[in-house]
Amino acid sequence: MEQTSVFELRQVNRNEAGREILTNASLTIGAGEFVALLGPSGAGKTTILRLFNALDSPDSGEIRFRGERLDQVPVRDLRQKVGMVFQTPAILEGSVRENLLVFQRWQKDFTISDEEIHQILIQVGLENTRPDQAARSLSGGEKQRLALARTLMNEPEVLLLDEPTSNLDPVMAHQILRQIKTLQEEMGFTVIMVSHNHELAARYADRFVILLQGQIAADGPLSVLKTAHSPAVQTFLNGGGE
Amino acid sequence: MESQFYVVTWWDVLVALVFIALTYGIMRYWKIGLEKTLLVGTVRTFLQLTLMGYLLSYIFNQESWYFMVGLLTLMILVASFEGYRRQKLPIPHYFLILVGSLGITVLIVLGTILKFILAVEPWYYPFVMIPIAGMIIGNGLNSMTLTANRFIGELKHREGEVETLLSLGAPVRAAVHGSLVSAIRAALIPNINNLMTVGLVQLPGMMSGQILAGIDPLIAVRYQIIIMYMWITTAVLTDVISLTFIYRQFFTSRDQLRLKILRQAEG
Ligand SMILES: Nc1ncnc2c1ncn2[C@@H]1O[C@H](COP(=O)(O)OP(=O)(O)O)[C@@H](O)[C@H]1O
Ligand SMILES: [Mg+2]
Numbered sequence A: 001m002e003q004t005s006v007f008e009l010r011q012v013n014r015n016e017a018g019r020e021i022l023t024n025a026s027l028t029i030g031a032g033e034f035v036a037l038l039g040p041s042g043a044g045k046t047t048i049l050r051l052f053n054a055l056d057s058p059d060s061g062e063i064r065f066r067g068e069r070l071d072q073v074p075v076r077d078l079r080q081k082v083g084m085v086f087q088t089p090a091i092l093e094g095s096v097r098e099n100l101l102v103f104q105r106w107q108k109d110f111t112i113s114d115e116e117i118h119q120i121l122i123q124v125g126l127e128n129t130r131p132d133q134a135a136r137s138l139s140g141g142e143k144q145r146l147a148l149a150r151t152l153m154n155e156p157e158v159l160l161l162d163e164p165t166s167n168l169d170p171v172m173a174h175q176i177l178r179q180i181k182t183l184q185e186e187m188g189f190t191v192i193m194v195s196h197n198h199e200l201a202a203r204y205a206d207r208f209v210i211l212l213q214g215q216i217a218a219d220g221p222l223s224v225l226k227t228a229h230s231p232a233v234q235t236f237l238n239g240g241g242e
Numbered sequence B: 001m002e003s004q005f006y007v008v009t010w011w012d013v014l015v016a017l018v019f020i021a022l023t024y025g026i027m028r029y030w031k032i033g034l035e036k037t038l039l040v041g042t043v044r045t046f047l048q049l050t051l052m053g054y055l056l057s058y059i060f061n062q063e064s065w066y067f068m069v070g071l072l073t074l075m076i077l078v079a080s081f082e083g084y085r086r087q088k089l090p091i092p093h094y095f096l097i098l099v100g101s102l103g104i105t106v107l108i109v110l111g112t113i114l115k116f117i118l119a120v121e122p123w124y125y126p127f128v129m130i131p132i133a134g135m136i137i138g139n140g141l142n143s144m145t146l147t148a149n150r151f152i153g154e155l156k157h158r159e160g161e162v163e164t165l166l167s168l169g170a171p172v173r174a175a176v177h178g179s180l181v182s183a184i185r186a187a188l189i190p191n192i193n194n195l196m197t198v199g200l201v202q203l204p205g206m207m208s209g210q211i212l213a214g215i216d217p218l219i220a221v222r223y224q225i226i227i228m229y230m231w232i233t234t235a236v237l238t239d240v241i242s243l244t245f246i247y248r249q250f251f252t253s254r255d256q257l258r259l260k261i262l263r264q265a266e267g
Helices: A045-052 A075-081 A096-100 A114-123 A140-152 A170-187 A198-202 A222-227 A231-240 B010-015 B017-029 B035-060 B065-086 B094-117 B126-157 B159-167 B177-197 B205-212 B217-249 B259-264
Strands: A005-016 A019-030 A034-038 A060-065 A082-085 A158-162 A190-195 A207-212 A215-220
Touching: A005 A045, A019 A045, A019 A190, A019 A215, A034 A045, A034 A198, A045 A082, A045 A158, A045 A190, A075 A082, A082 A140, A096 A114, A096 A140, A114 A140, A140 A158, A140 A170, A158 A170, A170 A190, A170 A198, A190 A198, A198 A207, A207 A222, A207 A231, A215 A222, A215 A231, A222 A231, B010 B017, B017 B035, B035 B126, B065 B094, B065 B126, B094 B126, B094 B217, B126 B159, B126 B177, B126 B217, B126 B259, B177 B217, B205 B217
Parallel strands: A034 A190, A034 A207, A082 A158, A158 A190
Antiparallel strands: A005 A019, A005 A060, A207 A215
């Protein structure tokens, strides 16, 4: 990897209710990568994203963000730089505009015009959505896009996406992933995307990390994973891991 | 008509037992089967209130301010413990939070009444201070336990919303704003409704008591108005102060929602 590292996991463990849900995870992610985090349901994919966004802390091991220990980075700065879109995003009561400014309106002197809002909505393919529309009346796919736009408002350096296409049909799924890819090229952020559909992810990501039962079982380009890995990884990639 | 104060004697109380006799007779005739409980309750009412009477006579005979302040402290501690025990909420430091919120509220509300509204001399005059402190503490405690419970419910219900806001880099205070507002509104609405309907349906107990004791109804009414205003302030102060400390207990120093504690709460 020629780029500087954005995230580094060193021997990270996390327990929940007396059970190890992440075991000895070590991983380095470079700036500008598009990483797909694959694995069956319950493998620990969301767990890793929550660690990156500092919504949880590891029980042991170390996480570094741009070389600095994660627990030394001021947490709110970190979260603005490392934006996360949840699998089922919470859309708040109120308008689309209010949802986009949900946190900025706590900052004094923050103003934004309807035109700027419109530009942001276009970026995520919501060109037909009005800023004053009730956000909760949007469709599932539109809500997902709104949540993406809300995270992009912070102009993050890293974008964490938790199954961004799980509520969408295949056509829409490709559409939104294409948009994310385009945004990445424009804005230059790093993408870490959780997915359980590696065929979909294969079209956009350039690196694949496979998690099985809380352990990183494989890491590399998909072509390599398909040929040179353990039976468990092969089983997952051939669709038997679900 | 001149107002007159009718002294109740122990003999009068004895005669009032006809009510119990009548109830007992009806229960027997209808085979309701609560006769024994009724008798126990009758005796307990007599004993508990008589004891309270002697206690109050003793208290009202004291003349030092530090006795009254000590008594106030004791009242706050006992009430807080009762509230803490009654509702096993999974809030770290809950007892201390109750004590602190009640203490600050009593200081502000009781202080205002004694110093500026009634301008009582001396300020620790027990006939005013103790009953009013009792009302503030009782009402404040009720309001706080209701609000705390409601807040936890809101937090559980809005877990996704709270974590979404945190994940965007919002301060904890912003992430829980919706839950705080809902909880406080829910606690205040009954109090505000009280302001709307008081005197329309029934007379407040305290006012009826004063009138029975021979006090001019207009004076009793003025007292009641002050009490009503005091109640709403008490509710809002105790709620806001306690929630300020409570909400933070559900987050770590790294602004993470403490899901484990939250999930301990039932419901
Ligand atoms: N708060 C929690 N309490 C108990 N178990 C949890 C909690 N969060 C996650 N887990 C467990 O950890 C494992 C990994 O979860 P997760 O990272 O969400 O998996 P996924 O790969 O599907 O995103 C699962 O078995 C899940 O049940
Ligand atoms: Mg998941």
